[in-house]
Amino acid sequence: MATTDRFGSQKVRRLSSLDADRADLYGGPNVVIPPKYLMASTRDRDLNPDIEMDKNHSDEEAISSEEESSSVTTPLTIPPMTVSDDFALAFDIDGVLIRGGQAIPEAIEAMKYINGENPYGVKVPYIFLTNGGGKTEKERCQDLSRQLDYEVCPGQFICGHTPMREMAERYDTVLVVGGEGEKCRIVAEEYGFRNVITPGDIIKTRHDTTPFRKLTDEEYKNSRVLDLDSVQIEAIFVFADSRDWAGDQQIILDCLMSVNGKLGTRSETFDEGPPIYFSHNDVVWSTSHEHSRIGMGALRASLEALYKAVTGKELKTVAFGKPQMGTFQFATRLLSKWRRDSHGIGHAPSTVYFVGDTPESDIRGTNEFNEISENEWYSVLVKTGVWQEGTIPRYPPKKIVNNIYDAVKFAVEREQQKIYSNRGHVRDGLQDSLTENSLKN
Template sequence: MATQTPLLRSLLPCARTPFLRTLSSHLRPCTNYRIQHRRHLQHEATPPSKIPEFAFAFDIDGVLVRSSDPLPRAHKALSYLQSQRIPFILLTNGGGKHESERVADLSSKLDIPLDTSMFVQSHTPFADMHEYKEKTVLVMGGDEDHCRIVAERYGFKTVVTPGDIFTAYPAVWPFSQQILEHYKSFSRPLPKPILPNEPENSLKIDAVFVYNDPRDWGLDIQILQDVLLSHQGILGTWSNKNGKSAYRNKGFQQDGQPPLYFSNPDLLWAAKYHLPRLGQGGFREAFEGVWAALTGGPSAGVELQKVVMGKPHEPTYRFAEKRLIAHRNDLNKGVGGELDLLKRVYMVGDNPESDILGGNSYKSPNGTDWASVLVQTGVYMEGTVPAHEPRMVVGDVYDAVQWAVAQEGWRSK
C-alpha cells in the first residue's frame, strides 16, 4: 500500500503490518481483534434511526456458501446487518439461473430474507441490452437450456443455444454423438435452417452471450468459431475477409460478425472440491488458444474482439453501485429523514483476481471509496500472498463485518 489514506492510518495493527511479511504475523492481530471487538456486534439489535454512510458488497461462492453449502457464520453476519439497516448487496460472478431463483435458493440456505434488488450476478447487466432483444442471439453456458430461459425472462425474443444447432445438425460436432439424446431432451427447433448456399434464408446470429460456465467445451468452441469466422453471423458461411492483411485485424471479425460478450472472467472458483476449479475464464482462455491457432493470434496482429464483464471489470462495479444506492434509498423509506451520501463500500470476497482487484481498481463516479476485504474461506489459500493486496485479510465473512463496523465506529442510534 504505497499511499496511506486516513482510513488506512486508522486500521488496526494487523493492517499496518507490511503485507509481504508472513501471513501469520498478519492474522494473529486479526484474531485478537475478533476477541476484543466481539461485543461490537453483540450489543442490542435496536434498529438505528439513520441509514449509515457505509455499505457492503459480498461475493457469494467462497464467502457466503461453498458450492451448495452455507458457510458457518454467513447467517450471523447478514442477520446483524439487516438488524442494523446496514445496506448490502450480493455481487457474484456466478450465474446460470434467473435472479429470482438464485435469491430464493440463497434465502433458504442462509435463512435470511433477500430480494432481487439486492442481487447482481454476472449476467444481470445483459438484461439492459435492449438493442438485441428483437434480434437472434446465441446464448452459451449453464445447465441444459437454463440460460436460454433466463435470457427470455430478460426480454430476448429469439434465443438459440449450441444444443439447438447440434440437435438439428449433428455433423456440426461429431464428438458428442453419445449425448445427442440428452441434447434432444431440452433443445428447440431452430428459427431458420442453416443454408450456406442461400444465406438470405439461413440462420443469422446477431450477438453471442456467454451467460455461465459452458459444460460441453468442444461443442461450444466449435459453434463459436463458426459464428466468428462467418459472413455477417450467417451460420455455414465463411467470410472472404478472413486472413486478409488489407483489413484491420487481418480481416477477422471485420465482416459484420456478431459481438461476443463474456459475463464472467474468473479462471478459478471455489467449488465443493477442496481445490479451486476452472470457471468461465478457463473456457475463454481455451477458446482464445484455439482462435490464436486458427488466425495466428497476437503474434500475427490478430486479437479476439470481445467484451468481458463481471468482476473485476468496471462496468459491473458501476452497475452494482447503482443497485446499492437504490437499495439504500429503499431502506431509508422505513427510517425517514435526509439520506447522507454513500461514503464507503466494503467489497468482501475470496478471489484476489476478481473481488480484490475489482474493489481496488474501481473509481466511483460518486466519489465512494471501495475497500477490499479478503476472506480465507474460498479461492484464496492461507499461506500464500494474494496477487492483489486487500485492505484487510480476515478469517471469514463475520470477521469482515466485525472489522468494517469497527472501522466506521458504528453503534445503533
C-alpha cells in the same frame, strides 16, 4: 427501521456518523417480554414465507402451547434498531458465503450480525455481487435464501450476466452458451432478447456440427429446429460455465468465422463474425473441492488460443462481471435503489465495504473502482475461498480477515470508531471555542 415509542407512534431511526452518540446506540425503552423470546433470533421474523412454510407443524403447536402456559415476564432494555445510512456492504458469494452449495458456517452468524444482532443495534444495507450465474436472479435469490436462512431479494442481487440485460435492445438474434438445460435461454428471454438460440438448437438441426456430442433425450426435446438459411446471429453471449467445452467451442468458432453470423458460411478475412461477450472472467473459483476449479475465464483463454491457432488472428472478446468497472457502476446504481426503496435512504453511503475471496477479480475491481468513485470502496479479503493464506495477493486488499463474520464485524466496528472520533472532534472544537471566548473576555 421503524420503532414504536411508548405512545404507540412509529418513527424511523437511522444511524449517521454525524449525529449518533452512545445514547443513540444503547438507549431505549424498557419492555417486558416472555422469557422464550430472550433467546429468539430476530431473523425468524424476516424469513422468506416459502422458508417459514417448511417449518414442522408440531414445532408451531409446541410454541403455541408454551406461549399459553408462560406467565413469567422479565424486564429487558433493548436498544432501538437503527439502519445505517452512512455505510453499506457488498458481498461476493462463492468462497465468501457459500462453498460447495452449502453455507460457510460463519455466514449464518454474519447475516444475523448485519441484520441488527450486534452490540450497537445497527442494521446495515447490503447487496450481493457475484460472477456466478446460469439462473434467473429470482431463482438464485431463492437458493441463497434457503442456504443463509435469510430472505434475499432480486433487488439486492447481481449475477455476472445481470448487466447484459441492458444489451437486449441492441441485439435481436443471439447465441447463448452455458448453464444447465434451458435455464440460460430462459434468463436471456426474460432480459428481453427476442430470438435466443442455444448450441442444442444448432446440434438438433444439424447433428454433424459436433461429431463427438450427442444430445440427451431431454436436450433433444427442448431444443428447437432452425432454418439455417435465415438465421443470422448478431452476438454471442456466454452466460454461464460451459458443460461441454469441445462442442460449445466448435459452435462458437463457427459463428466467429462466419460471414455476418450466417451459420455454414466462412469469412475469408475472419473479421466479419459477431461479437462475443462473457459474463465474467474468473479463471478459477471456489467449490467444495480443496483446490480451486477452472471457470469461465479459462474457457475464454482457451477460445482465444483456438481462434488464433485456426485463423492466425487475435480474437477480441468482452467480459462483464468483476473486476470490470461497468459491473461496479451497475452495482452502485443497484445499491442506491435498494437503500432508497427498502430503507428510505436517498443519499449515497460514505463507504461501501466489498468482501471477496479472489484478489484478481473482487479485490482488484474494488480497489480500481475506489480510485474513480465519489465514495470510498473498501476491499476486504477472506481466507475461505480462492486466495490461500501464505501467498501474497496479486492485488492487495485493505484488510484481510479469516471469514465473513470477521469481515462484517470489522466493518461495523470501524464505522463505530468513526462516530466516536467525530464526536470527539466536535467536543474538542467546542471546548477550544469556549476557551478562546473565555480568554477574550
